[in-house]
Structure formats: structure tokens, C-alpha cells
Amino acid sequence: MQKVVKSFGANTVLNALDLDIAKGEIVSLIGPSGSGKSTLLRCINLLEPIDDGEIWFGGIDISVPGYDPNPVRRRIGMVFQSYNLFPHMSVMENICLAPVRVLGRKANDTKAQALALLEQFGLADKAKSYPDQLSGGQQQRVAIVRALTIEPEVLLLDEITSALDPELVGEVLDAVRNLRNTGMTVVLATHEMSFAREISDTVCMLDGGVIIEKGSPESIFTNATNPRTRQFLSRVNSR
Amino acid sequence: MIATVSTLAVAITLIVAIPKMPRWDRVKKSFFNGEVLGETFPKLLDAFVLDIKIFLWSVPIILFIAMLVAVTRNSRSPALFPLRILAVVYVDVMRGVPVLLWIYLIGFGVPGLGLERPWNSPLLWGTVALVLTYATYVSEVFRAGIESVHESQRAAARSLGLSNAQTMRHVVLPQAVRRVIPPLMNDMVSLQKDVALVSLIGPIEILRQAGIDKSKFASFTPYVGAAIIFLAITIPMTRTTDWLLERERRRTSGTRVS
Numbered sequence: 001m002q003k004v005v006k007s008f009g010a011n012t013v014l015n016a017l018d019l020d021i022a023k024g025e026i027v028s029l030i031g032p033s034g035s036g037k038s039t040l041l042r043c044i045n046l047l048e049p050i051d052d053g054e055i056w057f058g059g060i061d062i063s064v065p066g067y068d069p070n071p072v073r074r075r076i077g078m079v080f081q082s083y084n085l086f087p088h089m090s091v092m093e094n095i096c097l098a099p100v101r102v103l104g105r106k107a108n109d110t111k112a113q114a115l116a117l118l119e120q121f122g123l124a125d126k127a128k129s130y131p132d133q134l135s136g137g138q139q140q141r142v143a144i145v146r147a148l149t150i151e152p153e154v155l156l157l158d159e160i161t162s163a164l165d166p167e168l169v170g171e172v173l174d175a176v177r178n179l180r181n182t183g184m185t186v187v188l189a190t191h192e193m194s195f196a197r198e199i200s201d202t203v204c205m206l207d208g209g210v211i212i213e214k215g216s217p218e219s220i221f222t223n224a225t226n227p228r229t230r231q232f233l234s235r236v237n238s239r
Numbered sequence: 240m241i242a243t244v245s246t247l248a249v250a251i252t253l254i255v256a257i258p259k260m261p262r263w264d265r266v267k268k269s270f271f272n273g274e275v276l277g278e279t280f281p282k283l284l285d286a287f288v289l290d291i292k293i294f295l296w297s298v299p300i301i302l303f304i305a306m307l308v309a310v311t312r313n314s315r316s317p318a319l320f321p322l323r324i325l326a327v328v329y330v331d332v333m334r335g336v337p338v339l340l341w342i343y344l345i346g347f348g349v350p351g352l353g354l355e356r357p358w359n360s361p362l363l364w365g366t367v368a369l370v371l372t373y374a375t376y377v378s379e380v381f382r383a384g385i386e387s388v389h390e391s392q393r394a395a396a397r398s399l400g401l402s403n404a405q406t407m408r409h410v411v412l413p414q415a416v417r418r419v420i421p422p423l424m425n426d427m428v429s430l431q432k433d434v435a436l437v438s439l440i441g442p443i444e445i446l447r448q449a450g451i452d453k454s455k456f457a458s459f460t461p462y463v464g465a466a467i468i469f470l471a472i473t474i475p476m477t478r479t480t481d482w483l484l485e486r487e488r489r490r491t492s493g494t495r496v497s
């Protein structure tokens with residue numbers, strides 16, 4: 001991403017932000033509330049049009065106005081803070097909707113694949129349940145499986161644990177660790193500093209619409225050079 | 240318990256008090272004449288079949304037009320802008336005038352153009368007026384339903400690569416329709432009654448039949464008969480609506496009923 005600018009009215013949220021993400025890399029976005037982490041992820045997935053700059057993905061600038069967003073979104077999975085499962089569909093229907101409707105897969109093949117994934121995420125017995133019959137942690141794991149079944153090249157995770165009770169956070173984080181082993185490229189916005197430290201290859205500190213500091217987890221968490229990063233981390237740690 | 244007692248008290252008061260009114264005898268003879276009722280009731284029922292027919296023809300067409308209008312108004316594509324304007328004008332104009340007036344205007348106006356049979360029937364055009372008006376009421380109900388589906392549901396669907404149309408079809412509309420079934424039923428109850436308005440421009444359905452019998456027997460009893468027939472249909476519909484509403488309320492407030 002180069003010089004990406006995004007404003008809501010007079011409020012400039014992303015101000016000429018640059019970010020490179022390599023294939024297979026796990027990148028964490030940290031920063032104060034309102035710093036634009038969610039907005040950045042939504043821009044990557046073309047859920048928000050950007051005002052200026054470029055977003056390159058696999059050799060194409062996908063941010064050009066009028067570029068068809070759907071093929072891009074097929075290659076990018078996204079999981080939201082509030083799960084956003086479809087309440088009128090069972091777990092299995094939630095998962096199979098996109099593969100069948102978007103990728104044109106056969107329902108039976110998709111089901112088999114979905115069951116394997118559900119198994120892998122400890123949800124094998126929930127295929128027929130409806131979202132309101134599941135705990136928050138289970139719903140969020142279903143949302144991860146749903147994002148995975150379109151076989152994305154990149155997965156965007158937006159504070160996927162912050163709506164969960166503390167005792168459910170662990171199971172969802174385990175699911176993400178699970179992903180790491182598959183070599184998936186992941187960009188995640190998070191307030192779980194210890195998790196960001198453990199899972200990431202790169203940590204980016206967002207503030208004032210730009211990435212003010214970027215580096216390995218070790219360098220950011222033990223040796224931040226930018227005073228604002230230090231201030232943010234000490235405030236988070238003292239909570 | 241208290242409810243039962245107070246209901247009984249009110250009922251007894253009514254039963255005792257009304258016959259004590261000075262002209263009760265005359266009203267009773269004119270409105271509740273058993274003989275006249277017996278004689279006219281079968282004809283009224285026959286005439287009511289036309290009401291039912293108009294109703295059953297109208298409902299699917301109303302739902303179809305209403306859905307089309309609601310989806311058009313909710314679309315965001317700039318290419319559909321002229322259609323959106325058209326939909327807004329259509330809804331505003333139809334909703335801004337009483338149904339009865341539309342029935343007169345379209346029901347007498349269009350056949351007045353000198354069309355050939357069967358296209359010159361006031362029954363046909365009266366029904367068209369009813370359908371076009373009710374489609375706008377129902378489209379507003381659908382639109383409210385569509386708007387009640389949270390934006391994040393669309394975001395989730397779009398993030399999976401679903402197109403706008405697929406998002407509408409598979410994610411938004413199923414949730415929207417489920418939510419608006421109770422208010423939709425309300426509109427259907429009103430429609431069932433308003434079908435009788437078509438009679439004012441000609442066709443002999445129940446209300447008109449009652450009018451004819453009223454003159455013939457010099458008694459208002461046929462109107463009471465017609466009311467009874469309407470109630471036999473609308474009360475169950477209303478009760479079902481309330482039951483659906485109650486169920487929906489319980490469901491959305493979190494207590495799960497299985």
C-alpha cells in the first residue's frame with residue numbers, strides 16, 4: 001500500500017499510509033482506539049473506497065475506482081469483531097454460501113471440505129446449529145472457518161477477540177495459531193499485546209493516520225524508539 | 240382472575256343496559272332480524288366469494304411489485320438513479336391519496352378510454368387501483384425490513400465476494416422478510432376489508448349485495464350479516480398476526496423458545 005488516504009468527511013483517518021505485506025507474513029496492527037486499524041483493513045478489502053494512494057495486490061492496483069471489487073474480495077478473507085454470522089443460516093449454510101454461490105463449487109464437495117475445517121477448529125458437532133445457539137467463541141471460530149473456505153490468499157482479522165468473554169479468548173487465539181502453521185498471510189488488528197508479540201512476524205504501530213513505527217515484535221515491545229509507541233505500550237501494560 | 244371478573248362485569252352491564260335504551264326494539268328489528276338474516280346470508284356468502292377472489296389475485300401481485308420497489312429504492316448503484324426517483328414518486332403519489340379515490344379514478348377513468356372487452360371492466364381496473372396502492376404500503380414495510388438488517392451483515396457478505404444482488408438475495412432479504420411478516424399481515428387484514436371498496440364502482444361483491452338486500456327487505460340486517468362474514472376472516476388473521484408479533488418479540492429479546 002502506498003500513500004493511502006482515507007477520510008470520512010473532514011476526518012482524515014488514514015493520511016498517506018505506506019505498508020508492505022509479504023506473502024506468508026503475519027502482520028499485527030496496534031494503536032490507540034480510533035487510530036484507523038479497522039478502516040485500514042476495510043480499505044484493503046475494498047469495503048471502503050480510498051481517496052488517494054494505491055493498493056497493490058498480486059501485481060495489480062486494486063484501488064483504481066471502478067475496478068470490480070468482487071474478484072479481489074474472493075482472494076481476501078475477513079473476520080469481524082462482531083462475528084457477523086448470518087443468523088438465518090445454520091453453521092454449515094454460513095460456511096457453504098460463498099463457495100457455492102461465488103466460486104461455483106458443488107454443494108457436496110464444499111460440505112466435505114467445510115466439515116474437515118470445522119473438525120480442525122473443534123466445531124465438528126456444530127454444523128447444524130444456528131449462530132444464536134453458539135457461544136461467542138464458537139461463533140468467532142465459525143466466522144474464521146467461513147472466511148477460510150473461499151481459500152483466501154490473505155486473511156484480515158479485525159479485533160476478533162475483543163467482543164469475547166476473557167475465558168473464550170484463548171480458543172479463538174488457538175485458532176489463529178492454527179492458521180500460522182498453514183502459511184497463510186494474515187493482517188490482524190488487535191488489542192491483545194501479548195498475542196501480537198507471540199504470533200506476528202511484524203508489528204505496526206498506527207497513530208495519526210500513519211504507521212509511526214514498524215518492526216519485529218521484539219524490537220517494538222522491548223525497544224520502541226518512537227516516544228508515542230512507548231507511551232501507548234506502557235499505558236496498555238499498566239491496565 | 241381479576242381480568243375475568245372485570246370482563247364479566249362489563250359484559251353483563253352491556254347485555255342488561257343496551258336493551259333498556261329507548262329505541263332498542265326498533266334497532267333490534269331492523270338490524271338483528273333473524274328471518275331476514277336467514278334469507279340473505281347465503282347470497283351474501285356467495286357474493287363474498289368475489290371478495291376472496293380479488294384478494295387472492297391481488298396478494299401475489301402486490302408482494303411482487305412491493306418487493307421490486309423496495310429493492311430498487313434500496314439500491315445504491317448510480318445507474319439505477321432514475322429508477323429510484325421513479326419509485327419514490329410512485330410511492331409518494333399512491334400513498335398520498337385515499338384508496339377509494341384511486342379506485343374511482345382508475346376504475347372509471349381507464350375503462351372510459353373506450354377499451355374493448357374485457358379490458359373495459361371497472362372490476363378489473365378497480366382491482367388494479369387497489370393493487371397499485373397496496374403495493375406502495377407493502378413496499379414501505381419491506382423497505383423498513385431491509386433497512387433493519389445491520390450494515391455489518393452486508394459487509395460480511397461482500398467480504399466473502401458475494402455481489403450486491405447475491406447479498407440482497409441470500410443475506411438481506413431472508414432476514415428482512417422474516418422480520419416484517421407481522422406488519423405485513425396487518426396490511427393484508429386491511430386489504431381484505433378494502434377489497435369491498437371495489438364494489439363502489441360496480442361489481443356485485445358482498446358489500447353491494449348487502450346494499451341490494453337492504454333495500455329489498457327494508458332492513459339493515461344484511462349489513463350485520465356482511466360484518467359477521469368479514470369478522471370470520473379478519474379476526475383469525477389479526478390474532479395470528481399478534482401471535483407472530485409476540486413470537487418475534489420473544490425471539491429478538493433473547494429468550495429462546497424451542
Ligand SMILES: Nc1ncnc2c1ncn2[C@@H]1O[C@H](COP(=O)(O)OP(=O)(O)OP(=O)(O)O)[C@@H](O)[C@H]1O
Pocket residue numbers: 008011013031032033034035036037038039040159189
Ligand atoms: N463509516 C464511518 N463513517 C465515519 N467515520 C468513521 C467510519 N468508520 C470509522 N470512522 C472514523 O474513523 C476513525 C478510525 O476508526 P477505526 O474504526 O478505523 O479505528 P480503530 O483503530 O479500529 O479503533 P478501535 O480500536 O476502537 O477499533 C474514527 O475516528 C472513526 O470515528
Ligand SMILES: [Mg+2]
Pocket residue numbers: 037038039158159189
Ligand atoms: Mg476497530
